[in-house]
Amino acid sequence: MLLLCSSIGMAQKFGTKAGSIAFEASVPSFEPVAAKHSSVSAVLNSDNGQLAVLALVTGFRFDIALMEEHFNENYMESEVYPKAVLKGEIKDFDFKAINAGKTAFQFSGSLEIHGVVQAFETELQLSKADQDLLLSARFALKPEDFNIEIPKIVAKKIADEVWVDVQLQLKSI
């Protein structure tokens, strides 16, 4: 009976509170426009591949303090829109098929940034390390898709496409 209960019991979940998201929108010969967030939360349901990732926008750290201030106040308006959220499903997710090598999966869902929700698809890689699941993804976003206005005066210094790199070490929770 106990065995039966455990096998049909709570869904198996993996999560982290210390995931990382880095982005870069640098243009050659100008000051690097790059930041990293290392307190990203994520939860993956390994029964069905449902994935949710949450980044509190104020957690993005830049090398240059003034850039960080402008990012929060002028571009992301993090007081008004404090969260960036990725939600959806890893298609054909099969926990047993994931091994120490990287396996590619398709993710399909939504991405919310700056209060704008967009349908979003990308490829991501999953692998196992000991008891943990490692998830990585790299994709490009356009600020204008999320109503983020780049003033003309700095437009030349910020790339049109922002490359985003996601790394999550998910532990059983």
Added chain:
Amino acid sequence: MKRKSWIIVALVLVVVAVLGYNYLYQDHRDIQQETAVFKGTASELKTLLTGSEDTLSNTTVELRGYVTALELDGLVLSNSVYCKLDSIPEVSLQENLIIKGRVLGYDSLFELVSMDQCKIIND
């Protein structure tokens, strides 16, 4: 006379350059040197951030609580606040701590307040 005015122009340019440089490359906030906007328990902070209006995000706070979970690079205080620490200290579960750090906001996935740049400041 002409030479004197050139020196003044050069000095003004140097001052402008130095001020401009200091403005562009100003230092990051030093959370540990800032005065805490809120002092209280971890669970009080959680109640405040789940309330109607969040006015504490991106501010410095000082929290009292006890360790309810130890993680890779942080700890959970009183089942209410996740504090990311620069280094993992030798603390044990249930230990009472005072922590100073910056509030990032409310993490609805884990139902915890999230904080970074935290430091244990127990006497």
